Amino acid sequence: MPAEDATDRSAPVIDIAGLTVRYRDTLAVDGLDLTIHRGETVALLGPNGAGKSSVVNAALGLFRPSAGRVSLLGREPAAAVAAGGVGAMLQHGGLPSESRVGEVLRLIGSRYATPWPLAELAAATGIGDLLGRRTDALSGGQRQRVLLAMALVGTPPLLILDEPTSAMDVEARQAFWRTMSGLAERGHTVVFATHHLDEADAVADRVVVVDHGRVVADGSAARIKARIAGRTVRFRCPEPPPEGWVAVPGVTGVGRDGDTVELATTDVESTLRALLARHERLPDLQVHGASLEQAFLTLTSTGAQR
């Protein structure tokens, strides 16, 4: 693919301050601050209605926010998009009708000084066999791959993607993330909203959790998981202590599955010490770290409802 054009490496690629989005009575984004630097791959996570799409759409300058400011590549969003600095894939992105996929990509590419050569772009996005296909004769997953190719054709330094893999099958999803990793290695910045926590965990070097229009956690997936400091200790033990498992130091929750006990703990060391002092044997003892999903549920209102 063509080399990426030079950008100021120190300046933020996305700088959002005090972003507020209201739709009549709904406060969708509530004074959100977010700064993203060149080369970062950032996942925006949050439950349905958290405000992710509103942040993405406002960041792209698709509407004027109620308050706050957004700068993309050091410019107003509309100017950065018009200059070809931003590739976007929206949740309800449309394709021109009555056209062939290859024609559309050639046409968009002709607007750029250094478009990604069509054959290479088609290979990277898995649409080699779709170039002659009509845009209104695509499946949901094929459509998503073509939308991705449209976002990438100008090889923009910044990619903003709203649930880019939601209609893709497992193979297409893996290919998609390989392409994204390649772009990130070349210094492109990738920001994507997703509900796939496993993808965020595997692909993003930074995870931003949004809830009720605010950032409730921001850091590497590992840091976010560590922040809830949750571990699960499992073992087989038919008899609980007389005072109950909750009396064991560190334990915050107790579950049972047949004769297997599952203790949620915030202090795994104290919990294990206390258990081993009391029980000579803890058959099938296992200790698990928190998954990003557990962290997500704890950090957002989804968890509070449980």
Ligand SMILES: Nc1ncnc2c1ncn2[C@@H]1O[C@H](COP(=O)(O)OP(=O)(O)OP(=O)(O)O)[C@@H](O)[C@H]1O
């Ligand atoms: N055009 C609109 N008019 C009125 N309310 C809207 C509009 N778009 C979004 N909302 C509301 O704003 C809030 C945030 O929605 P948004 O789509 O930004 O969330 P999201 O995190 O992207 O959700 P999802 O994961 O379901 O796509 C929700 O309460 C939603 O109902």
